[in-house]
Amino acid sequence: MKVQVNTSNDIDNQDALERWASDYLNEQLARFDQDLTSIEVQLSDENHAAKGGGVDKRCTLEARVNGRAPVAVTNYAPNQDLAIRGATDKLMHALDHTFGKLDRREHRVRDTIRRDPEVIEQLVPPQS
Template sequence: MKVQVNTSNDIDNKDALERWASEYLNEQLGRFEQDITSIEVQMTDENHAARGGGVDKRCMLEARVNGRAPIAVTNFAPDQNLAFRGAADKLAHALEHAFGKLDRREHRVRETIRRDPEVLEGTAIPPQS
């Protein structure tokens, strides 16, 4: 899953943030890797001030989903770490909700071990004597 990070001029360490964000999102949202082509991260400092103050960091995550409209979430927090983690949690919930509906209604094709002949042979219950 490709992760692209965009930041405002007020956010430092873009390269380190991009590496960390990619690892974190791939770990947290790995179960959706069949369905997501990419995730775009937008980090901004809403008050554009070097000094802190309030809940001024905004993280917007937009997941590009195969065959569907993108799913986007936004989270505000006092620092960029909390803003990012909160947005990742919100995105995971939104994806679970969206794909849960698909699983119930459209029966989407998913990779599963239930159809693997080797697994089926190994799980067969032997006849009792």
């Protein structure tokens, strides 16, 4: 899944941050890989880097869902790491909720071993 990181001017180490965020989000959201096309990350420092303290780092994650409206969440934290991790947790919860509703109503098309004839043969012995 494609991860795009956008930051305000106050955020440092953008290249390293992009690599880390991409790896982290792909790992954490791997179970939704079939359903998501991309994740957009917006990081900003709400009171600018010169001022210190407080819960001033904001991370907004927007997941682009196949055939559906995007799902977006925002998290505030004292540093970038906690902001991204908190937003990722919120996004996973929102996606669980969204896809849980779809599973109950529309039965999404997903890869499953339940329909694979080879797996069925291994699990169910032939009857004589």
